[in-house]
Amino acid sequence: MISKNLFFKLIKQDFKKRIWCPILLFIAFFLFLEIPMMMRMESIVRYPKSYSYDIGTYVRDYFLGADAVIMAVAVCAAAFLCALSGYAYLHTRTQLDTYHSLPVSRTQLFWSKYLSGILQFLLPFLTHVLICAGIAANKNAFSMETVPFMVSYIELELIIFILAYSVSIIAAGLTGNMIFSILGTGILFGYSMILSALKLAMSSRFLKTYVIYGSRIDNSLIDEKIWCFSPLSMLIKLFSYPGRATAEVTDELFKYDDTYVWVLIAAAIAYTLAAYIIYLKRPSEAAGKTIAFPAMEPVIKTLIVIPASFFCGIFFSETAVGSDRWFLFGLIFSFVLLCILMEIIFRLDFRGLLMHKRQFLLNGACVMLIYLIFRNDVLGYDTYVPADDQLQSCAVSIEQLMPLSRDIYLENNGRLYIGADEYRMINMEIQGNPSVMELARKAAKEKLSYRTFEYYDGIEESDLYIETREKEKTYRQVSFGYKLLNGENIYRRYVIDIADADTLRLLSDIFNDYDYKLGSTPMFNSGWNVTFEAVQCIGNFKSDLIKLTPEMQSRIIEAYQSEYTKLTLDTVIHTIPSGTIEFLKSSTEQDEYASLKSYDIYTGRMYVYPQFTKTLALLKEYGFDMEGTLTAEDVKSVSVTKNYDEMHSSDSAYSAYTATGVWVDTRETNAVEYTDKGQIQQILDNMVCDVFSWPISYYADFFDSQYTIELNMEDTKDAFPYFHRFVNGKKPNFIQ
DSSP states (O other), rough: HHHHHHHHHHHHHHHHHTTTHHHHHHHIIIIIIHHHHHHHHHHHHHOOOGOOOOOHHHHHTTTTHHHHHHHHHHHHHHHHHHHHTTTTGGGGGHHHHHHHTTSHHHHHHHHHHHHHHHHHHHHHHHHHHHHHHHHHHHHTTTTTTHHHHHHHHHHHHHHHHHHHHHHHHHHHHHOOOSHHHHHHHEEEHHHHHHHHHHHHHHHHHHHHTOOOTTTTTOOSSSSSSOOOSHHHHHHHHHSSSOSTSSSSSSOOOOOOGGGGHHHHHHHHHHHHHHHHHHHOOGGGGGGTTSSGGGGGHHHHHHHHHHHHHHHHHHHHHHHHHHHHHHHHHHHOOOOOOHHHHHHHHHHGGGGGGGHHHHHHHHHHHHHHHHHHHHTTTTTTTTTTTOOOGGEEEEEEETTSSSSSOOEOOOOSOOEEOOHHHHHHHHHHHHHOOHHHHHHHHHHHHHHHHOOOOOOEEEEHHHHHHHHHHHHTTEEEEEEEEEEEEEEEEEEEEEEEESSSSSHHHHHHHTTTTTHHHHHHOGGGGGGGOOOOEEEEEEEEOOOEEEOOOOHHHHHHHHHHHHHTTTTHHHHHHOOOOEEEEEEEEOOOSTTTTOOOEEEEEOOOOOOOEETTTTHHHHHHTTTTOOOHHHHHHHGEEEEEEEOOOOOHHHHHHHHHHHHHSSOOOOOOOOEEEEHHHHHHHHHHHEEGGGGGGGTTTTTOEEEEEEEEEEEESSGGGOOOOOOEETTTTTTOOTOO
16 A cells, blocks of 8 residues: 555655646746648638638648647657656666666556656646636537547547657667767657658669659658658658549648557557667666667667668768768768778777677678669669569650640649659559560560769760760650559559660650550549530640630540540651640639639640541630641741750860860850741741740750741730741751
8 A cells, every 4th residue: 555655646746846837837838739721710710811711720620630630749749758857867877776766666656657648738737728728619610529639649649658758768778978979869750750751862873673652552761661660750750641533632731640549559559668678777887878688789789889880871972972982981981980980889988999899890791781772773673674474554644745744633623743644653554565574574674774874083085975975865764553463553664765676666656655645644534524624725836725615524544545546656756736725723712802814724735636636626616726827928037046065065165175174164145036028937947846845855956946036016916925946857957
């Protein structure tokens, strides 16, 4: 009975002794809970059109919304504070002797401190949550439906607190002073995240085909093959949007992945038990030392030195523009320096820097082995291609061959920011096309990549530079997504050479595949059912925005889709487009004070070819003649500018530098204006709108990039906002 009473007395005394802690947390939670909630509620009331949800929905989902992430950060900080302040006595021999002299067991002493720290967090946190509920009720925005959300929110943040709290106690138990406890807490809290970041950086640095995508496919910050054992990795997975690009989202409110909460609960229990065991086994004489358990010293040094050395190598490499030599220098230099530093830290004496030579050699061997594995792709990452009997389907994204807007809009006016490659990896499923895997195996075998340049005294060797730039004109990137029968998704990004006839044949077979086009853009995916309000059209000499009625929209989409899905790569390479068309929908961020209606680009500029007779006829019917021409009488003057030739100018500038020691700008930017009507007509007959030159110029050599043409119209209202270029081989002779 005496021991039990003393146990609760210890909790009470510890609470009084650290009363500053709950007071500080009370102030912090006020800033993190009530203030953001009141500010957002006021904004919703004042500007209701700016939000896709009302105040009642906001309050209901508030505890599971974006602010839950911010609150989780605050809860982790509170956990660090409660743990390190509560177990700080472990680092002072006098206090440690005093506590151990009390008539209580170590078990009771541990749990009294443990529960005291939880109460110091929980009491101010619960108080503020109830205050938030009262504020919402005062605004008539609180209902019984909100209660389960509020209870779930309290439970979630308590689980997060216990997880971070237990990890901090482990750090305090493993170390002998406060400084190392703080450092240890940071390392334990994010170590698996550090490993994920290191693997990502090393893979990006050394593996030619490595590619990652955002959280709509998998979490790009978390490597699923590295176990998420640290709290930071768990929290990132918890709050990463768990859906896919086809799921419904709202503008700002989102749920956490509630199925992953059980992982957090299991981890919190495991870390709590680990903290308890470490506390029981911790020797009293460890106070004041660097590490409480000497047997763990070599393990800790290895776990710190090896990742830190590679991060330093990457830093030196990036500073030197990706140089392998500087990476190796940074790796070796930082490894030696860190080993010496760790010995000094653990010995607390400069004379200890040459101790443990065997561990130094072993860690050095591990560092070089890891470096060689990545440097030479020993595991065959770049050459791996799944077997046909392992595949369910494939996704392919060909660089710049089919545009896609960065904004993908859903039926409920939600928005996802997603790249073209990522969208296609999610939505494309090509089956039964042997050219897909044949191209993948060919690309993996050839292992082409964009070359990095060697530097000499900071100057690119011009001959190698020019040779490389000329070769890279035919290099293109193609991303592959392999969806395996076992449910795994594998992604690779290859470099192919379209100057190779066999490669171009395979690429054509993929581009001509109906499933490729269907999965390349949401406009071709009927499941999106997007309503377009307008189309932005650009021809060779004019542009216009056409507002669509539902009937007009249905007709133009049907015509364009049917003709584009029949488009072949051969046509793309050998045919100059007639123009471009962009499908637009009403902006989801309308300004209530704006006088003009604004639109969001949905597709990017889609090409219209002369073969698209139905589309061209419909556009003409709607008032836009995409194939319309100009005569010299419509143009007042034409300005022709010879562009800066970067490659040869760089070469001549380098030669000038070596001769004079001063860099010379060799750009030619003088424009020539032509007013003669005959000359103007020749220019008009042999030029194409600059909009068409990109990205088609990646595959078709139609355009003379040496000159830029600007039209000055007789009637200013006919001004065309785009430049033009000459068709290759058709520059008039009078152009100098």
